[in-house]
Amino acid sequence: MVSSRKDNLSRWLVLIPLGVTAWLAGLLPAISAGAPPAWRWEWVSLLGIRLDFMADGLGWLFALLISGIGALVVVYANGYLAGHPQLRSFLVTILLFMFAMLGVVLADNLLLLFIFWELTSVTSYLLIGFKHEYEASRKAALQALLVTGLGGVAMLAGLTLLGLAGGSFQISALVGQAASIQASPLYPAMLVLVLLGAFTKSAQFPFHFWLPGAMEAPAPVSAYLHSATMVKAGIYLLARFTPILGGHPAWQAALLAVGGATLLLGAFLAIQKLDLKRILAYSTISILGALVFLLGVGTPLAVKGALTLLLAHSLYKGTLFMVAGILEHSTGEREIDKLSGLRRQMPLVALAAGAAALSMAGLPPLLGFISKEVFYEATRHSPGWANALTAVAVTANILLVAVAGLAALAPFFGARKEFKDYHAPGWQLTLGPLMLAGLGLALGLLPGWLGAAVITPAASAALGSAYTAKLALWHGLTPELALSGLTVAGGALLYWGLPRLRPTLARLDVGERIGPQRVYEAGLAGMLRLAAGQTRVIQSGYLENYISIILLTAAGLAGYGLWQNGLHIQPLEWGGLEMIEEILLLAIIAVAGVAAVATRSRLMAVASLGAVGFAVAMLYALFSAPDLAMTQFAIETLVVILFVLVLYRLPGFASLSSPRARLRDWLVAGTAGVTITGVLLAILAIPLESRLAPWLAENSVPLAGGRNVVNVILVDFRGIDTLGEITVLAVAAIGIFALLQMPAPRKPEIQEAPEDPEGSDA
Amino acid sequence: MTVLLAVVIGLLYTLGFYMLLRRSIVKLIIGLGLLGHAVNLLVFLAGRLTAGVPPVVPLGESALSAPYADPIPQALILTAIVIGFGVQAFAVVLIKRTYEVLGTDDLNQMVSTDREPPPGEDEE
Amino acid sequence: MRTRSLILTTAARGLLPLMIVFSVFLLFRGHNEPGGGFVGGLVASAAFALYGFANGVNQARARLHTQPNVLIGAGLLLAAASGLPSLLLGQPFMTGLWSAAQLPVVGKIGTPLFFDIGVYLLVLGVTTMIMFSLAEEAGA
Amino acid sequence: MANLLFLPILIPLLAAIASVLLWQRTRAQRAISVAGAAGLLISALAIAERVILHGPLAVQSGNWPAPFGISLVVDTFSAVMLCMTGLMGLLVAVYRLGEEHHSREVFGYHPLYSFLLMGVAGAFSTGDLFNLYVWFEVMLISSFVLLALGGKRPQIEGAFKYVSINLVSSALFLTGLGLTYGLAGTLNMADLALTLPTLNQPGLVTTLGLLFLVAFGIKAALFPLFFWLPASYHTPPVSVTVIFSALLSKVGVYALVRVFTLLFTSQPEVTQAILTWVAGLTMVTGVLGAVTQHEMRRLLSFHVISQIGYMLLGLALFTPLSLAATLYFLVQHICTKSALFMVSGVVRRQAGSFDLREIGGLYRGAPLLSGLFLLAALSLAGIPPLSGFWAKYALVRAGLEGGNYGIVIVALLVGILTLYSMTKIWAEAFWKKHPKGKEATQLTPAAARSLFGPLVVLVALVVVLGLAAGPLYEVATQAANELLNPQLYIRAVLGGS
Known part of the structure; x- marks a missing residue:
């Protein structure tokens, strides 16, 4: 095994999850005693987001799974990715993910929970895409991110509505508010949104598809995220909100329908796959469905069942994913029909896989057996449709027994095969599966302690009221035991007949x-x-389209404003008999303006534009604005000279547009022009009282020492305007200088030389 | 007069906008010129017309006596004219440069920066 | 600009100082009568334009005695600086400060006058910069 | 002490003048640009300290009583924007030192840069509507020239559209101004706020408001007025794009917030409905434009539009929370988007192109860059606890509280699409192998310092703005309350009670 300093450092990272596990284990007495520890700090209190954490039985159970399995996964990954250049960043991401998951299950604030929830999505994106040079990995990572992300934003809205309706964002404070929350008219919306978040995360039908895709991830990721932790976040959420949103018929119907469908579909799809990791993925989906299903049943018994199943599943599925990784790592194969007889080469792995498979199949004395018993008990005692629910449960479990055989027994039994690059798994790889499988056995043998110390506080938290969960390996000869027997027998039969059923199954699968x-x-x-x-x-790239849209928007909005104002333009006075020179000037402006547009000669256009300008200057002179007139004259002269100098080196006016385009443009321009005139007339109809002019007229001479009020305004009263104005001139001059003096590209439309380092400049 | 001028202003706006919608870059600059006049006249008219009494305090007096033309719109227009001049002068030189670099005066030929080039063509 | 008529050349030579004087007159009377730094600057630059038209850009540049960008910078600086003294006195920027002395045409001397001179210089710098670079680019 | 308010305008002006006078000395100009921006930042911080602690500050230029002269007035909102102007001015000036386009410096890059900052600072601090127009023009003409300085086809084409459309905007702004004066007879915004309601013309006032919506909306790049932005933002060097996206479109948003909280509030049912629609359409069209792009800067440019939609949404919802969100959004978006654009510049240097189809391999080749990009990208997509999340969440919250469910759904879905397009950059530029098998080009230490320094600062801000959202939201809420209760602003300008 390649070992380097980096790897050594990576090995020590396991101390972090181990430390967390130890710390959590130390909290057990307090939790069992019903006194959950809490830690609270201020954060963004304005938005109701505080750093509120609480470790009640439910959160603690999840947290312990997260950190404990996390420690094993870190060890496992050290073996699985030994010598990989990105091992360390991988482990750091795993630990970040662990941190986020711990946050989800310990947060006691709706939005804080959401924040960690999103972090799990992001870190899992990075983890699923770990083999990032393969397109399939990148696609799978994106798919998982988008599906869970979509659910995440829905959940954000749902949680916000929930917090607003409940008057608090503290989860533990909402538990007592269930009645008022469920009476809120927004309850259906909340429910749908929160369930969307939970269902996408926990791969419920029809969002389950991202999970098999995510099998592109390396085995430690699958073992960690896709069996024990992230996919269970949705389950955690449902359990956590059972005392707040649960109990309502809509909640039950949604959970039973979606959970049941997922349970059956996942198991059904699992038995027809050949890829080991896909089989495991679909069976995980099935169990996730079972958990939702049980929470949908909602009785204390069902909640107890869900939590026991969750624990059992985390242990055996974590084992099986690690085993699958070992098989792939050692043989290079993942297809079950290419793997067989490996029990001799890797006896310890085979032992772990066997124990996990038996737990999955629900055989005593493993924890899986106990959980299945409680499962059946819960469906049989369901307040409604008990028989139908039990039938669903039994059917799915029969399928899962077969899956257990496929995934855990098939590779190890049968004829021994030789693999080209076979190498035996090291201790780092085997430790995890052995520990988890062993734990499944140990807990199966200690049901009383498990029920009292772990499941009781967790179930109480999920139910929102005190509840004592009793677990036992032997209940006597009960109907549940009979159903268990039926399940195992049916599953064995199915496993045996599966090779013959495959073609038929493949045809059934329209998914x-x-x-x-x-x-x-x-x-x-x-x-x-x-x-x-x-x-x-x-x-589109066409400037005329852009400007047309802008003008129509302006006309539309201003026109709307005028219209809703009532269009009551008062009749204006015509201002008495017009002076002939005024009329003449207006006529010149109009005619020259039209000429500037209509002409086909550039020079004529510039001259006409100049004529408009000079006529405007004279109008200014007529109406008491000598400074304006002077400036306008001077500027207009300058503009005409400039235009002539520049324009005569440009091509003549071309007629580029069709008559239709021109008509359209006239309509656009006319609409905008008419609207502006309309607003102008509407405003002119209201007498203007200048708030500024009288004061300026009074004070220009005494205070500012100038008789030309316009000039005084420019250099004094509003001097800042002028400062800005001359700045504009200075900048324009620099720009003109630059545009004229900078070297022109060699030829028009020449392609850029590729050696240009900045890409934007010569 | 007020109404007549308002109508002429509307006409100038229309003519200016119309020229902005042409495909020739040369026409566009004419449009900017017309639009500039239209806007200045609008500000002037919105400040109301007053004939024959410029806001200049007669020598020896200390204040304007009514009626007098509102000096504020005049000062605003003056600023706007000068700014407009700077911007227009820059715009006309930009048009010249555009024609030199692109070899066309047809705006419909200038769509490259709005659309993505196919891969392999770094657009600069 | 190759065919420069002698008359134009001579006329421009004589006109330049005349127009400059007129532009300065316009500048200084601006506070009381129509005029001001802006129009003054334009008249001055028209003088240089005419001169350049008659005698060539290089000649006109030489008569300007400085670079247009220096005029622009100096004009802006003067305009901005005319507002600064009041800051030192703890009054807002651009608060007018006036001397008691009274001059012909100009009237009282005050900071707004320097502001207007700044405008004048800047306008002269801007227009000559535009004209010179246009003309040089055309000649190139 | 109110004289402080002049400094953010005067410091860059003096820097620009110095650069003009030292026309050929480009080294000196570089130092001046950096120093000018630093001065602007320091003065802005000093102002912000006063304003946040003691309320809006106003000063009358020339000591003429308001409303007869021009007032400068800074409330919490504009103080924060001034600080961002100084900060971005400084960071971009430093980043630019690492870029390789020295030919621009000969043609006045440095004075233009300082003039641009002056215009932006002026727009944020003026209390006069016409003066705002003047600062807009200072800003615009500087940006025109900065854009066109490359002088080649993309810059010229981009500049052409940018200039023409923005001139239409200026014309509409001036039209609106003239009409406003024609109606109210005053230009001082505080005075207008007092005068407009007394005219008893709510319909006409709204009409004027809608004209300003178009004029400012063009600058802010709202739907359907944003065309100039995707046509031009990707054409100049990255440093110019950064300063444009960080400040110019934000001035448009600032102006919209200012006039629609201070002046055009007479018919909220009309204006807010329109603003909500515009906000939604802006978000959606912007993000849809982004998801189809492969050129990093184009992609990011479309996101600028989409994010402006969020900022406008805060104005449209018009609650203390939503307006605080708009301010928060502005600030965090300036940091986030600037960081992303800066990353694109480094990507181009290290991988050889802006086009995602042509590059790859940066995850291995440039781990620091990868990390910085990832944080900024996740923030843009609104992933908690980064700054982008808080901005979006406050909007979502305000929308839900007000019962505006439709727009909340739009905002959330746009967030997902944003995430999608950010992962696209990540997958293509960073995760994927380089299609030509090229190794990442290493930067010279000097270039790396100039390019990464500002980038690290911005990403650090993205993180800090997220983690310290609590106290910062209190400042934003103070700003929002000032906007919703303009009496403080008016009193600061006009005095009295």
């Missing part, structure tokens, strides 16, 4: 063609097509 995976892909492609289409239309 590949029309399933949610396809919906996701089609949706993504459709969104991209829509985006490309709308961008092409909107950002």
Whole structure:
């Protein structure tokens, strides 16, 4: 095994999860005693977000699983990725993920929980995409991120509504508010949104498809995220909100329907796969469905069942994912029909896998047996549809027994095969599965302690009231035991007949063609097509379109404003008999303006524009603005000279537009022009009382020492304007200088020389 | 007069906008010029017209006596004219540069920065 | 600009100082009568434009005795600086400070006058900068 | 002490003048640009300290009583924006030192840069509507020239559209101004706030407001007025793009917030409905534009639009929380988006292109850059606890509290699409192998210092703004309360009670 200093450092990282585990274990007495420790700090209190943490039985159980399995996964990853250049960053990401998960299960604030929730999505994105040079990994990571992200934002809205309706964002404070929250008209919205978050995260139908895709991730990730921790976050959420949102018929219906469908579908899909990790992924989906299903039943018994199943599943599924990784690592194979007889080469691994498989199949004395017993008990005692629910449970469990055989027994039994690059797994790889499988056995043998010390506080927290959970290996000859027997027998039969059933099953599976995976892909492609289409239309590149849209927007908004104002433009006075020179000037402006537009000669256009300017200057002179007139005259002269100097080196006016385009442009321009005139007339109809002029007229001479009030305004009263104005001139001059003096590209439209380092400049 | 001028201002706006919608970059600059006049006249008219009484205090007096033209719009327009001049002068030189660099005066030929080039063509 | 007529050349030579004087007159009377730094600066630059038109850009540059960018910088600096003294006195920027002395045409001397002179210099710098670079670019 | 308010304008002005006078001495100009921006930042911080502790500060230029002269007035909102102007001015001036485009310096890059900062600072501090127009023009003409300075096809084409559309905006602004004066007879915004309601013309006032919405909306790049932005933002060097995206479009947003809280509040049912629609459409069209792009700077430019939609949404919802969110959004977006644009510049240097289809391998080749990008990208997508989350969350919260469920759904979905397009950059530029198998080019130590220094500062701010959201939201809420209760602002300008 390659060992380096980096690897050595990586090995010590295990101390972090170990430390957390030890610390959590130390909290057990307090939790069992019903006094959950809490830690609270201020944060963004304005938004109701505080750093509130609490370790009650439910959170503690999850936290312990997270940190304990985390420690094993770190050890395992040290073996699995030994010598990998990015091992350390991988482990750091794993630990970040662990931190986020701990946050989710210990947070006692809705939004704080959400924050950690999102962090798990992001870190899992990085982890699923660890083999980032493969496109499949990148796609799978994105898919998981988008699906859980979508659920996440829904949940954010849901949690916010919940907090607003409940008057607090502290989860423990909401527990007593269930009645008022469920009476809120927003309850259905809250429910749907929160469930969306939980269902996407916990891979419930129809969002389950991201989980098999995420099997692109390396085995430590699957073992950690996709069996024991992240996918259980949704379950945690449902358990946590059972005393707040639960009990309502809508809650029960949604959980039973979605959970039941997921339970059956996952098990059904699992038995037809050949890829070991996919089999495990689908069976995980199935169990996640079972957990939702049980929480949907909602009785204390069912909650107890859910928590026991969750624990059992975490232990055996973590084992099996690690085992799958070992098989792949040692043989390079993941397909079950290519793996067999490995029990001789790796006896310890086979032992662990065997124990896990028996737990999964629900055989005594393993924890899986106990959890299945409680499962059946819970469905049988369900307040409604007990028989139907039990039938669903039994069917799914029969399938899962077969899956256990496929995933855990098949590779180790049968004829021994030789593998080209076989190498035996080291202790780091085997430690994890052995410990987890052993724990499954140990807890199966200590049901009384488990029930009293662990499940009781967790179930009490999930139910929102004190509850004593009793677990036992032997209940006597009960109907549940009979069902267990039936399950195992049916499963064994199915396993035995499976090779013959495969073709039929493959035909039944229409999910590949029309399933949610396809919906996701089609949706993504459709969104991209829509985006490309709308961008092409909107950002067309044609300036005339841009300006048209802007003008129509302006006209539309201002026109709307005028219209809702009632369009009551008072009749204006015409201001008495017009002076002939005024009329003449207006006529000149109008005619010259039209000429500037209509002419086909550049020179004529510039001259006409100049004529407009000079006529405007004279108008200023007529109406008491000599300074304006002077400036306008001077500027207009300068502009005409400048235009002539520049324009005569440009091509003549070309008629580029079609008559239709011109008509359209006239309509656009006219609409905008008329609207502006309308607003102008509406304003002119209201007498103006200048608030500024009288004071300026009074004070210009005495205070500012100037008789020309306009000039005094420019250099004194509003001197800052002028300072800005001359700045504009200075900048324009610099710009003109730069544009004229900078070297022109060699030829028009020449392609850029590629050696240009900045890419934007010569 | 007020109404007549308002109508002429509307006409100038229309003409200016119309020229801004042309495909020729040369016409665009004419449009900017017309639009500038339209806006200045609008500010002038919005400040109301007063004939024959410039806001200059007669020698020896200390204040303007009514009626007098409102000096504020005049000062605003003066600033706007000068700013407009700077901007227009820059714009006309930019147009010249545009024509030299692109070799066309047709705005419909200037769509490259709005659209993504195919891969392999770094657009600069 | 190759065919410069002698008359124009001579006329421009004579006109330049005249127009400059007129522009300064416009500048100084601005506070009381129509005029001011802006129009004054424009008249001055028209003088240089005419001169450059008649005698070539290089000649006009030489008669300006300085670079347009220096005029721009100096003009802006003067305009901005005219507002600074009041800051030292603890009054807002651009508060007018006036001397008691009375001059012909100009009237009282005060900081707003320096502001207007700044405008004048800047306008002269800007227009000559534009004209010179246009003309040089055309000649190049 | 109110004279402090002049400094953010005067310091860059003096820096620009010095650069103009030292026309050929580009080394000196570089130092001046950095020093000018640093001075602006220091003065802005001094102002902000006073304003946040003691309320809005106003000063009358020329000592003429308001409303007859021009007032400068800074409330918490504008104080924060001034600080951001100084900060970004300084960081971009430093970043630019690491770029390789020295030919621009000969043609006045440095004075233009300082003039631009002056215009932005003026726009944030003026209390006069016409003076705002003047600062807009200072800013615009500087940006025109900065954009066109490259002088080649993309810059010229981009500049052409930028200039033409912005001139339409200026014309509409001036039209609105003239009409406003024609109606109210005053220009001082505080005075207008008092005068407009007394005219009893709510309809006309709204009409004027809508004209300003278009004029400012063009600058802020709202739907359907944003066309100039994707056409031009990706054409100049990255440092110019950063300063544009960080400050220019934000001035548009600032102006909208100012006039729609101070002046055009007579018919909230009309204006807020329109603003909400515009905000939603801006978010959606912007993000849809972004997801289709492969050129990093184009992609980021479309995101600028989308994010402006969020800022506008805060104004549209018009509650203390939503307006605080707008301010928070502005600040964090300046940091986040600037960091992302700066990353794009380094990506180009290290991987050879801005085009995601042409690059890759940076995750291994440039781990520091990868980390910085990831944090900024996640913040943009609104992932907690980074700054972008708090900005979006406060909007979502305000929307839900007000029962505006539709727009909340839009905002959340746009967040997902943002996340999608950020992962696209991540997957293509960082995770994927370089298509040509190229190793990442290493930077010279000097360039690395100049490029990474500002980048690290910005990403650190993104993180700090997220983790310290609590106290910062209190400042933002103070700003929002000042906006919603303009009496303080008016009293600061006009005096009296």
